[in-house]
Amino acid sequence: MKIIFLGAPGAGKGTQAEIVSERLGIPTISTGAIIRGAIKSGTEMGLAAKKYTDAGALVPDEVVIGIIRERLAEPDCENGYILDGFPRTVPQAEALDVMGVKMDAVISLEVADDKIVERMSGRRVCDKCGASYHVLYNPSAKGTTCDKCGNELSIRRDDAPEVVKSRLAVYHESTEPLKDFYAKKGVLRLVEGQEKLEDTTALTLAALEASK
Numbered sequence: 001m002k003i004i005f006l007g008a009p010g011a012g013k014g015t016q017a018e019i020v021s022e023r024l025g026i027p028t029i030s031t032g033a034i035i036r037g038a039i040k041s042g043t044e045m046g047l048a049a050k051k052y053t054d055a056g057a058l059v060p061d062e063v064v065i066g067i068i069r070e071r072l073a074e075p076d077c078e079n080g081y082i083l084d085g086f087p088r089t090v091p092q093a094e095a096l097d098v099m100g101v102k103m104d105a106v107i108s109l110e111v112a113d114d115k116i117v118e119r120m121s122g123r124r125v126c127d128k129c130g131a132s133y134h135v136l137y138n139p140s141a142k143g144t145t146c147d148k149c150g151n152e153l154s155i156r157r158d159d160a161p162e163v164v165k166s167r168l169a170v171y172h173e174s175t176e177p178l179k180d181f182y183a184k185k186g187v188l189r190l191v192e193g194q195e196k197l198e199d200t201t202a203l204t205l206a207a208l209e210a211s212k
Contacts, residue, residue, distance in 0.1 A: 001208065003020065003080070006175065008111060009116065009167045010116040012111070012137070012193055013107075027081050038067045045063055048066070065095045107207055109200070115193075116164065123135075124154065126151050126153055131147070133146075
């Protein structure tokens, strides 16, 4: 299956994408991770992206799309993949259409803004492998280190409440319109985020099953 996960920052889409990735045996393609990977590998698109990240600017659509195109051409994507963090805007979604990419399901995780602000303050991330945890909803085994690679977990600066509220405003303005875009294509599935991680996972898997 080819799947997109939508949801506001902190809605839990990264965690659900990891779980679905393991269940279905398909890779999760996180925009941030592949941009960092392309920069590290020194690909043509990676070098283009580096100019913007070094200047503290957003990487423009044409460069992000080029990096996505390179990644989707790799062998592990032949049987499907999950896009996490892309597309972020309707023009990016239209670019996927131009590339001939047809999605089987678009899962939108629905969580109220006030709940997200509460959640984000408890989020912990691994800077080494990119795994994400939460002190309440998805803690690592030891609480302070990553289960996958043992690296020390950290709190991202943009998880501060005032920053979260600003990011939510951007999400509602720029990314939320994607729900209408994919609803018109008949592939949008709304999943209400639950208090327990496994309950959200059950609803997510049910929505994907209904999309087959």
